[in-house]
Amino acid sequence: MAIPINIEKLLGGNTVENNRIELKGGWNPDSIYRTICAFANDFEDNGSGYIIVGVDEDNGRPVRPVRGVPIETIDRIEKEMVGFNNLFEPFYMPRVSVEDIDGKKVIVIWALAGDRRPYKIPEHITAKHKTPKYFIRYNSSTIEAKGENEMELIELANRVPFDDRGNLTARISDVSMLLIREFLNQVQSKLLDDIEDAKPHDVLEQMGLLDGPIESERVKNVALMMFSYHPEKFFPGTQIDIVIYPRGKDDDPDNFIEIDPIKGPVNIIIQKALDFLRTMVIQQRVQKVPTQAEAIRTYNYPYQALEEAVTNSMYHRSYQEREPVEISVMPDQIEIISYGGADRSLSLDALRSGNRLHARRYRNRRLGDFLHELGLTEGRGTGLPTIHRELKKNGSPDAYIETDPDRTYFIISIPCHKDFVTDELVVDKSGNVVGKDWVTKLGHNWVSEDDAAKAINAINKQYNTELAASTAASITASKAASTATSIIRLLDALLVNDFSTRQLFLKASIPYNDTSRKKYVNFLVELGLIDWDHSLSKRSPNQTLHLTDLGKAVLQRIKQK
Structure with missing residues (x-):
């Protein structure tokens, strides 16, 4: 039977860290079984490891196309493994799957952390005289466990x-x-x-x-x-509670709005919480810089930072504690509290440093593997550095971390970008959480009235025209489109659907030629009101234009004048 992971992603290093993968060009049972033993002992609490036979490596990367394992030898290898497995003390059996890669057969050995560790295996299982030894992983190498390492490995028997x-x-x-x-x-x-x-x-x-x-x-x-x-039937408190404090948790703690508790499988809980934050809380500010091709986009909270923080809160929490993860949305920050703090081997200074962490023990190692395979977390020790990096990239203040000496809780506060900080949050009829000074709703994002006004002024100055409600009302009254009318027609058409340039001008009843295309499309793209599909080449026959959030704000403001 196959293993529960995609072999191509495994070789690409997209789902499993490289120190948990061993590539073997051919069948070498002595070294392979030492590595199986090391993965089974799981000295670093990684959860499992993979050995791929039939794949050469070059500086730690797989050589493609793969060498493969001759088909006529696979049955013999599988039979040999049955005998070699009996040499483990105590007995251990890895999972084995034959996979097709690059038109060749490879053998994937999945060695899960054993529940009866520590394990011994002869250093040379093919030798006549066999001496069982303990083996562990050290970075990307398999070594014999000696001295303090051996003593610590033996102690791990009671710490699953x-x-x-x-x-x-x-x-x-x-x-x-x-x-x-x-x-x-x-x-x-x-x-x-x-x-x-x-x-x-x-x-x-x-x-x-x-x-x-x-x-x-x-x-x-x-x-x-x-x-x-x-x-939650088995682990009470397996849920995320989202609470909105319009004036802050400290300033007005009795004034709050509770969102329905989010329950279900852990990955679904994470995804639903992130969906709420992305669609109802995250706001965007778009600023067009005349000297730059790309607009400057600033968010009140960068999504990647929240994604790591929320995922880590469910990954590293204690499921023996009957407390939910709490997400508090406030005017100046989002605070996430989980119960069961970080490993004691990590100092508070290390947690706050923003550097990659090297914890010796993971509370939920297998859960982390599943979340990593789903793309919900980058990898071990990289969550906090990602949060610090994304906040810095967004121009936001750094995150604040708090825990107690006994590590009974973990708090991370993600600060709001200064441009979005408000005195009070409100929840509109659609459930969107906004500052009182943010008034123009645009899809899943928000654009300030000030940005929309600046864009309209730029259009009026560029075309020496006046965009106003009277202009919008005259669209249907005359087919002879003025510059202002043409702009509104273009924006109106894109409000309904995305179009190619030619289709857009046809829809807006504007003659299509190089002059009109340069006059309207180039400037409106530069201003940030419309944009291309960046997943396609500009020369792609499927390329289309779409209305941006700023474009929607401008159109709405014009029609309200």
Whole structure:
């Protein structure tokens, strides 16, 4: 049976960090089994590792096209592995899948962190005299565990991360095969083809989601976090509460608006919370600089910073605590509180530094793997640096982090960009959270009246005309389009649909030629009222123009004059 990850993405390093992947050009059981043992011991709490046989490496990157494994040797290798697995102390069995890459066969060995660690394996399993030893991963290398490392590895036997433990009350029927299918489809796993006729038990076993001996197998907690519709039944408090404080949490704590609690599988909770923040909270300011081709776009909160903060709050929280993650939206900041703080090996100064973190232990290592494969988090130790980087790029103040010595909670405050700070927030009829001085609603973004007024003045100055409501009203009265009327017709047409340049002029009843195209399109694009589809080349036959948020604001302001 296949593994629950896309092999192309695995080779590309898009879903798994490079220190968790070992590339082998050929079948070398001695070194391969030392690495399997190291991944099973999981000294750094990475959750699992992958060995890909049939792929050469060059400076840590796979050589494409791959070398492949001769088809006639695959059956022999799989039989050899059955015998080699019995040499583990205690017994351990990795998952194996034969995959097609570049027209060749490769063998993918998935070594999950073992639940009976530490494991030993002979240093040379093909030798006549075998001496079992402990092996661990150090960065991207496999080394023998000696001295303090060996002692620490032995101590890990009693420290299995919570999400990787078996649940005492859950049954296999509590796990939704539909949610598993959706996940496998999203990550483009070949395992999706194998599960249609497979029993739920076999699917969970192949995905490493069962724990314990056959006679008393238990569903792992991570399976319930990701693939149960109601994980809160097993982990009370598995939800995100979003609360809006119009005048701030400190200044007026009794004045608040609660959004319905967000519940469900962890990844769905994260996505729904992010959808709310993106559509109802994030605002944009567009400023066109005459000397620059690209407009300057500033956000009250950069989405990437919020994405990392929200994802980390659900990834690193303690699911043994019965408290929800709380997101407080205030006039000058968004505050996110999760319970169960960061690892004690990380000092508060390190957390606030903005540098990549190197925690020795992860509370929910398998959950992190699933979220990473879905693209919800970049990778281990990179979340806080991403937040700091995105805030700096946006011109926002840096994030503020707070925790206590016992690490019972973790607070991160994402400050609002100074241009968007307001005395009071309001919620409009559509549920949008806005400052009282932001009044023009534009799709999923907001543009200030000041920006719209400046754009109209620039048009009037450029064309020596006057854009006003009377101009808009005269559109249908005369087919002889003045400059002002032509501009409004163009914007009106794009308000309804995107068009190619030729289609746009036809829709607006304006003669299409080089002169009119340069007169209108070039300037309106430069001003930021309309724009091209940047996912396509400008010369693409499918290229179209669309109305920007600033263009919508200008059109709305004109018609209100």
